Amino acid sequence: MGLARRILDPVANLLLLAAGVSIVLMMVIVVADAVARSLFNGTVPGSQELAANYFMVAVTFLPLACVQRDKSHVIIELFTGWMPPRAVASLDAVVYLACAAGTLVFCYATYFKALAMTRAGEYAVGTVIVTIWPTRWLVVAGALVLALYLLLNAAEEARAAILGRPAPGGARHGHALDVD
Amino acid sequence: MSSITVGILAIAILLLMLAVRVPIAFALASVSVVGMLVIRGPAAAMSVLAEQPYNFIAHWSMSAVPMFILMGTVAYHGGLTQSLYRAARLWLSSLPGGLAVASTAACAMFAAASGSSVATASAMGRIAIPEMLRYRYDPGLATGAVAAAGTLGSLIPPSILMVLYAIFAEVSVSQALVAGVIPGILSAIMFATMIAIRCKLNPALAPPVEEDVSWADRWAVLAQVWPLPVLVLAVIGSMYVGIFTATEAAAGGALMTFVIVALRRGLNWRVIKESVVESVNSTATILFIALGGFLLSRFMAVSGLPAYVAHVVDGMELHWLYIIIGASVVYIILGMFLDSIGIMLLTLPIMLPVLEAAHLNLIWFGVLVIKYLEIGLVTPPVGLNVFVIKSVVGKSVPLETIFKGVMWFIVTDIVTLIILISFPQISLLLPNIMK
Amino acid sequence: ADPIKIVYANYLNPKHITNPVLLRYFQDVERDSKGSLKFEYHFGSSLLSGKDIPGGVRDGIADAGYFVGAYIPTEMPVDNFLAEFSLLNDEPLVMTAVLNELELFNCPQCTDEFKKFNTRFLATYALTPYVYHCRTEMKKLSDFKGKRVRGISAYADLARALGAVPVNVSPDEGYEALDRGIIDCALHSIAAQKARSYGEAAKFVLLDPLGGFLGAALFDLRIDKWNALTVDQRKAIVTNLPQLVTDSIFNYIHEDEEVVAEYTKKGTKFYKADAEFGAFVQDFAKKYTATAVEKGAKVGVKDPEKIAAELTRLADKWRGLLEKNGRDRATFKRLLWEEIYAKVDVQNPIK
Ligand code: NA
Ligand code: NA
Numbered sequence: 007m008g009l010a011r012r013i014l015d016p017v018a019n020l021l022l023l024a025a026g027v028s029i030v031l032m033m034v035i036v037v038a039d040a041v042a043r044s045l046f047n048g049t050v051p052g053s054q055e056l057a058a059n060y061f062m063v064a065v066t067f068l069p070l071a072c073v074q075r076d077k078s079h080v081i082i083e084l085f086t087g088w089m090p091p092r093a094v095a096s097l098d099a100v101v102y103l104a105c106a107a108g109t110l111v112f113c114y115a116t117y118f119k120a121l122a123m124t125r126a127g128e129y130a131v132g133t134v135i136v137t138i139w140p141t142r143w144l145v146v147a148g149a150l151v152l153a154l155y156l157l158l159n160a161a162e163e164a165r166a167a168i169l170g171r172p173a174p175g176g177a178r179h180g181h182a183l184d185v186d
Numbered sequence: 187m188s189s190i191t192v193g194i195l196a197i198a199i200l201l202l203m204l205a206v207r208v209p210i211a212f213a214l215a216s217v218s219v220v221g222m223l224v225i226r227g228p229a230a231a232m233s234v235l236a237e238q239p240y241n242f243i244a245h246w247s248m249s250a251v252p253m254f255i256l257m258g259t260v261a262y263h264g265g266l267t268q269s270l271y272r273a274a275r276l277w278l279s280s281l282p283g284g285l286a287v288a289s290t291a292a293c294a295m296f297a298a299a300s301g302s303s304v305a306t307a308s309a310m311g312r313i314a315i316p317e318m319l320r321y322r323y324d325p326g327l328a329t330g331a332v333a334a335a336g337t338l339g340s341l342i343p344p345s346i347l348m349v350l351y352a353i354f355a356e357v358s359v360s361q362a363l364v365a366g367v368i369p370g371i372l373s374a375i376m377f378a379t380m381i382a383i384r385c386k387l388n389p390a391l392a393p394p395v396e397e398d399v400s401w402a403d404r405w406a407v408l409a410q411v412w413p414l415p416v417l418v419l420a421v422i423g424s425m426y427v428g429i430f431t432a433t434e435a436a437a438g439g440a441l442m443t444f445v446i447v448a449l450r451r452g453l454n455w456r457v458i459k460e461s462v463v464e465s466v467n468s469t470a471t472i473l474f475i476a477l478g479g480f481l482l483s484r485f486m487a488v489s490g491l492p493a494y495v496a497h498v499v500d501g502m503e504l505h506w507l508y509i510i511i512g513a514s515v516v517y518i519i520l521g522m523f524l525d526s527i528g529i530m531l532l533t534l535p536i537m538l539p540v541l542e543a544a545h546l547n548l549i550w551f552g553v554l555v556i557k558y559l560e561i562g563l564v565t566p567p568v569g570l571n572v573f574v575i576k577s578v579v580g581k582s583v584p585l586e587t588i589f590k591g592v593m594w595f596i597v598t599d600i601v602t603l604i605i606l607i608s609f610p611q612i613s614l615l616l617p618n619i620m621k
Numbered sequence: 622a623d624p625i626k627i628v629y630a631n632y633l634n635p636k637h638i639t640n641p642v643l644l645r646y647f648q649d650v651e652r653d654s655k656g657s658l659k660f661e662y663h664f665g666s667s668l669l670s671g672k673d674i675p676g677g678v679r680d681g682i683a684d685a686g687y688f689v690g691a692y693i694p695t696e697m698p699v700d701n702f703l704a705e706f707s708l709l710n711d712e713p714l715v716m717t718a719v720l721n722e723l724e725l726f727n728c729p730q731c732t733d734e735f736k737k738f739n740t741r742f743l744a745t746y747a748l749t750p751y752v753y754h755c756r757t758e759m760k761k762l763s764d765f766k767g768k769r770v771r772g773i774s775a776y777a778d779l780a781r782a783l784g785a786v787p788v789n790v791s792p793d794e795g796y797e798a799l800d801r802g803i804i805d806c807a808l809h810s811i812a813a814q815k816a817r818s819y820g821e822a823a824k825f826v827l828l829d830p831l832g833g834f835l836g837a838a839l840f841d842l843r844i845d846k847w848n849a850l851t852v853d854q855r856k857a858i859v860t861n862l863p864q865l866v867t868d869s870i871f872n873y874i875h876e877d878e879e880v881v882a883e884y885t886k887k888g889t890k891f892y893k894a895d896a897e898f899g900a901f902v903q904d905f906a907k908k909y910t911a912t913a914v915e916k917g918a919k920v921g922v923k924d925p926e927k928i929a930a931e932l933t934r935l936a937d938k939w940r941g942l943l944e945k946n947g948r949d950r951a952t953f954k955r956l957l958w959e960e961i962y963a964k965v966d967v968q969n970p971i972k
Contacts, residue, residue, distance in 0.1 A: 025466040029252050036249065036437035044429045044803070047767045047786050054789050058246045065252050066243045066477075069470035078471055079209035080573045084586045086207055097207060105212045108219075115235035128695040133777040133787040138244075139695075145240055226681050233680030241672045246791060349793055352818065354665065356636045359796045359818035428801035431794050487668045488682070490661075531667035535635040 007165070010158050011174075018071040018151055025068040032061035055136035063141045067148030074155040092167050099163035106156035113149045120146050189225045193489030196221040197523060200482075204567050211471075214478025214568065218485035225488050234481065242480050243473060246433060247346060251305050252469040253436030257443045258309030259461040259468075261414065262316065264447030269410035271317035276404050279395040283385030285321060286331045286392060287378045289314040292414075293335035294374040297342040299421040299439065301432040303526075303563055304476070307336025307571045308468060311578035313414070324391040325583040327381070330591025333575045334599070335377055337560035340526070342370035344425065344432035347526055347559060351552045354534050361617035362552050369553050369613055373602050380598045413446045471577040476525065476570060483528025492520055492532040499540055506544050510607055513537060513551075514558065521562020525570070529559060553613040554606060561599050564592045624651075624659040625854070627846065630678070631664055631687035631839070632671040634816070638872045639839065640664050646840070646865040653857035658850075679738040684846045688740070688838040691774070698920040699734045699928075704836035705775055705913035706932060707751075708906040711830045712940070714948060716747030717870045719935040720835055722961050727931050730923060741847050741971060744862045745838040748810060749873045750830030751776070754823035755806040756799060758890065762897045768805040771795065775909060776808055779831070782905050792817065799823045811877040811891075814884045826884075826891045829899045832906065839869060848970035855967035863957035871950055 039053035073079055086094060120142035128139035162173040187195075196217050203213040223231035242248075261267055271285060278284030293310045300306045311332050318328035340347040343363040352362035385392040421439040424430050430438045447453045486492050499512040520529045534555075541551055563571040572588050579588075606612055629647070633639055647660035663669070669677040672693055674686040690700025703720070710716045724731045724742050735742045759765060765783040772780045777787035790798045790807070798804045799822035807819055808831065814820035840862070847855065881891050893899065910929055917925035942960070946952050 022463065022466065025470070026462040029256055029462060029466050029469070032249060033253060033256065033437045033440045036253070036434050037441045040430050040434045040438065043769060043786065043788060047769070049786060049788060054246045057249045059244045062248050062252070063240065063244050065466050065469050066473045067470070069466045070474060073467055073471050073474075076467070078467060078577065078580070079211060080471065080475065080576050080585065081207045081209050082204050082567070082585055083207065085205040094207075101206065101208050104216075105209065108212060108216050111219075111232075112215075112235050112239075115232045116240070119236040119240070123695065126695045131691070131694050131701075131774050132789045133773055141244065142240065222682070229680040230677075230682045233676055233682060237673050237676045241670060247793070344797070346793075349797070353793060353816070354635050356634075356816055358821060360800065360821050426801060428803045431790070431798055431803055433794065484668065487663055528667075531665050535664055535667070538635060 007158065007161055010154075010161075014071075014151065014154055014158060015075070018075055018155065021068040021148060021151060022072045025065050028061040028064035028068075032057050032065070035061075049133065051134040052132055052136040055130045055132050055138065059130060059136070059138040059141045063144050067145045070148050071151035071155050074152055074159065077159075091172065092170055095163045095167035095173065099160050099167060102156045102160035102163060106153050106160060109149055109153035109156060113146055113153060116142070116145045116149060187224075189489045190491050190494055192221055192224050193486060193491030196485065196489070197491075200523070201567060210568070210573060211474040211478040214475070214482050218478070218481035221485045222488060234484070238481060238484065239477055242477055248473070250301055250346075250433050250436035251308070251473065252465060253440045254300055254302075254305035254309040255312075255468050255472075256440040256461065256465040257417075257436070258312035259464045260440065260443040260447060260457070261309075261417070262312045263457045263461045263464075264443065264452045265450070266413045266417070266443070266447065266452075267313045267317055269407065270414050271314075271321075273404075273407040273411040275321060275395060276399050276407055279399045281382060282389070282394070283323075283327070283381040283392040285314075285318050285323060286327055286381045286385070289318065289328075289331050290335040290374050290377045290381065293332060294338050294342060294370065295415075295418055297338040297340075297370065298344075299418050299425070299435060300339050301344040301346045301435075303337045303339035303347075303560060304472060304570060304574055305436065306339030307333055307574045308472065308578060310336055311575050312464075315575070315579055319579075319582065322393045324591075325579075326587045326591025327384075327391050328591075329575050329579060329583050329588040330593075330595055331377070331381060333564050333569075333571045333588060333592050334595030335374065336571050336574070337563050338370050338374060340560055341366040341373065341553070341556055343367065344435075345556070346432070347530075347556055348552065350527065351530060351534075351555060354530060355538055355548045355552060357548045357552065358617075361549055361620055364616045364620060365549050365553050365613045366556060367616055369557065369602075369606055372605070372612065373557075373599065376598050376602045377595060380594060384594065413450065417442055417446060468574075468577050472570070472574050475573050479525035479568060479570065480528060482568075483524045483532065486524060486528070487532055492524070492529070493536060495519060496533045496536040500536055506546055507607075509540060509544055509546070510554070513554075514603070517555065517558035518561065518565070521558055522565050523568050524562070526559040526562065529562065530555065547610060547614065549617055550610045550613045554603065557599070557603055557606065561596060561603075564596060622657075624654075624657050625850065626659050626661055627685055627842070628668075628683045629660055629662045629685045629840075630668040630674055630683040632666040632669070632674065633664055633687065635665045637664070637816075638812075638876050639869050642865060642868040642872060643839070645868065646861055649861045649864065650857045653861065654854050658854055658857060675738045675740070678740055678841065678843050681843070685840060685842045688735070688738075688742075688841050690734075690836050690838075691834075694920070696737075697734055698917070699728070699730045699922055700836050700838070702913065702917040702920070702922045702925060702928065703731075703932075704834060705916060706832075706910070706929070707835050708775055708779070708832035708902075708909050709932075710747050710833045710835055711750060712936075713747045713749045713833050713870055713874065714953060715936055715939045715943060716833070716835060717745070717866060718939045718942075718953075718957060718961070719932060720745050720747055721866060721957065722935055722939075723928075723931060724838070725961060725965065727935065728928055730928070735841060736844070736971075739844050740841050741844050742838055742841050743858070744840040744866050745836070746866055746870045746873070747835050748833035748837060749812075749877050750810075750833040751808050752811055752829070752831060753806040753808060753827040754799065754813065754819045755825045755827065756802065756823055757805065758825045758892075759806070759827060759894060760898075761895050762901055769803070771798070771804050771807045771809075775913070776831070778909070778912070779902070779905055783901070795819065796822060810873075812873075812880050814889060815880050820884045820887060820889050824889050826889055827898075828891050828893050829902060831902060840865065844971050852967055859962055859965050859967055860958075862962050863954045866957055867950055867954040871953075 039050040042048040123139045166173040274288040352359040690697030694701040770780040770785040780787035914925040
């Protein structure tokens with residue numbers, strides 16, 4: 007499991023970096039387009055398609071794996087608060103495994119869509135034509151790494167349930183932006 | 187098994203999944219896809235996965251969400267929020283719950299810059315909540331206040347939801363937008379009043395300022411508070427003079443925040459990295475849940491359950507008040523589970539003819555609908571704004587605390603709604619002046 | 622036995638004028654099938670958005686839907702190629718008939734494209750012309766220099782040719798963009814004065830027709846579903862299509878007239894620009910055929926000039942037919958039946 011983490015972490019970080027670059031580019035291009043339009047009677051052609059198809063997709067799907075690594079997908083803990091830690095770990099192992107299965111189905115579906123759109127050379131039509139098929143793969147990539155993290159977390163929780171030691175990152179959800 | 191039965195069963199299974207720690211986005215999406223599988227077969231279920239998530243996310247109007255989130259994180263990490271809250275604390279030292287009241291006012295102001303409630307809550311959440319927690323405010327109050335006041339984003343113009351309503355109902359967009367102003371301000375005043383009363387009765391919720399505050403202190407701190415108000419006014423101004431559309435204004439706001447932080451010499455690599463990383467993580471978390479909610483709405487359309495519920499109002503050839511009460515019940519119930527746009531799409535085709543037959547004013551009803559959709563954003567079990575706040579505060583505040591904190595605001599909103607229903611002129615005053 | 626359910630999806634707004642026409646069509650079909658068919662309908666994107674409809678019908682989320690290739694140009698290049706000819710559509714009645722005949726019988730590529738979505742094309746209409754809704758009075762060609770004008774695809778090219786700046790503004794943002802001067806002119810049907818509140822921000826509407834959208838296939842049925850129906854059920858579906866198409870297009874024309882009357886009273890000026898503008902647009906449209914053919918070839922439309930020629934031939938045919946027989950509802954409906962829908966094969970399943 008340590009090895010799996012050492013392999014997955016850099017991959018997830020790379021996706022996070024790409025998402026970070028995307029959010030900054032989105033800001034720059036959207037502002038550039040608006041300023042060009044209102045002050046110079048020009049536009050940045052294709053800015054909306056870039057923002058929607060490239061940057062929105064990157065910003066939404068690429069960080070999902072990191073969000074899972076930080077256990078930041080929002081859950082409701084109210085009804086399991088009474089359970090001892092090992093029971094919670096067992097439950098989480100099952101839940102993560104099921105989520106991984108679902109995510110892999112999602113991967114499978116989007117993979118074939120991405121393949122078809124790549125072959126067709128998918129494009130969007132705005133004031134200009136923008137090639138968008140590469141963005142289909144962002145969804146597949148984001149979902150695949152998410153699924154791998156879910157599998158890893160399922161294994162970690164299963165081990166925690168058996169050994170009685172908490173899994174890395176703990177069981178409690180939420181990322182560490184605690185204010186003090 | 188009828189499709190309506192499948193719909194009811196799906197809701198039951200959703201509740202069960204949420205109770206056993208299934209992440210909310212996964213629960214929403216999987217219930218929807220499996221439900222689609224049961225009603226329409228495997229090809230339809232795979233089709234939902236292959237086509238709809240991408241089309242939902244790769245949408246221009248969606249881009250305002252990450253941009254306002256970025257604006258909030260940059261403002262926080264760049265240090266624009268602390269001085270403002272220090273000033274608010276000193277100036278409002280005699281007001282019970284002063285910082286929560288100030289946050290509500292700030293949300294109302296930010297709402298005038300932002301077109302969506304989720305964007306308002308996520309930006310203001312990052313700006314306001316850490317400061318309130320820093321001064322030992324009750325976590326439920328601090329988070330609940332922003333989750334609830336964030337919903338003003340769709341009531342006070344600009345508002346994507348209100349424009350959509352106006353287009354669906356074929357009423358004047360400008361009149362619908364302006365109709366939200368007074369109800370929005372009224373909602374904020376109601377929230378503030380409730381906060382002040384609660385904090386007066388129970389000072390533990392919001393520890394009062396202990397030290398003596400001199401007027402010199404007050405004036406001294408005021409010199410440092412300009413960045414955030416200037417920023418919000420700049421965003422609003424740039425929209426109204428026609429530089430940015432409501433969607434673009436979010437990106438403009440984010441960039442201006444970077445600029446102001448840089449001007450105050452607060453911009454460094456750490457600030458950029460933390461703001462950006464936090465923004466994309468928050469965006470992914472929130473939009474993943476929003477996507478799940480969207481898929482649930484689509485599945486619910488297939489099941490026919492919302493239409494079945496909405497037909498409660500149909501055929502009620504009753505006093506207008508009963509129609510409104512019936513509609514209220516429908517919207518509150520659907521709001522517990524479904525996303526805002528989905529609810530409008532699923533109910534308006536049924537509601538609009540009923541309302542027109544009863545000669546009810548559609549602009550007034552628009553205000554009520556937006557208000558109901560806003561309440562839906564904070565009601566359990568699926569309350570998107572509450573999840574937004576959760577993604578902002580992380581481990582420091584449990585989800586249940588936020589839901590509990592928000593309950594007070596829901597009750598307040600119901601009182602506000604009763605006022606809005608009893609006095610339609612509150613909503614119609616400005617549209618009538620425009621005519 | 623239980624009736625067979627046909628689930629229909631479109632993205633038109635709940636109060637769109639075409640929805641009541643569809644409801645009437647559903648009732649007529651249910652009646653003519655003696656209750657053996659039953660429609661379940663989802664308007665306003667509540668089930669599927671414009672982008673999702675073709676895939677959704679193919680995969681069985683719905684059985685029938687309103688297909689617009691322009692939303693998924695990569696997957697429906699032929700349909701989108703037809704839309705490139707929108708600029709040439711200055712007679713919606715003629716082009717409505719032309720498109721239906723073309724797609725049903727005279728364009729194998731069109732049929733194949735729908736077949737890829739496992740769908741049988743059944744009915745479309747040509748929208749009434751788009752016009753410019755402007756904040757200021759635009760009279761001369763030179764008035765457009767440097768103006769910000771809403772338009773994508775062919776209309777972006779038109780804007781550039783006019784010396785204007787094409788701006789991509791979503792229809793939902795159109796009103797506010799006009800109101801704040803983010804754009805000087807919006808491109809939309811006349812009805813948008815009312816339906817999208819443009820009339821409150823753009824008081825000048827150039828009536829020079831800029832062509833009406835071609836490629837709004839309002840009723841198409843999944844082939845499996847079609848094949849599963851009896852001959853009588855298919856007959857019920859097809860014999861009512863002329864009514865559906867006629868009511869839809871006449872509604873559009875009527876709505877435009879009503880909005881002009883209503884908004885003239887509210888202070889909107891509906892007018893024609895100087896002759897040079899009209900001449901410029903006509904010239905642009907004529908030359909655009911070559912551009913469109915070139916674009917079509919690039920995205921894999923085979924023999925695009927053949928389809929273009931067929932469009933012209935059919936347009937001549939229908940202009941003649943309407944000239945000879947008249948342009949009233951009853952005649953138009955009868956001609957649609959005689960020339961087009963009577964020839965649809967309802968006896969055999971589609972292979
Ligand atoms: Na707003
Ligand atoms: Na809710």
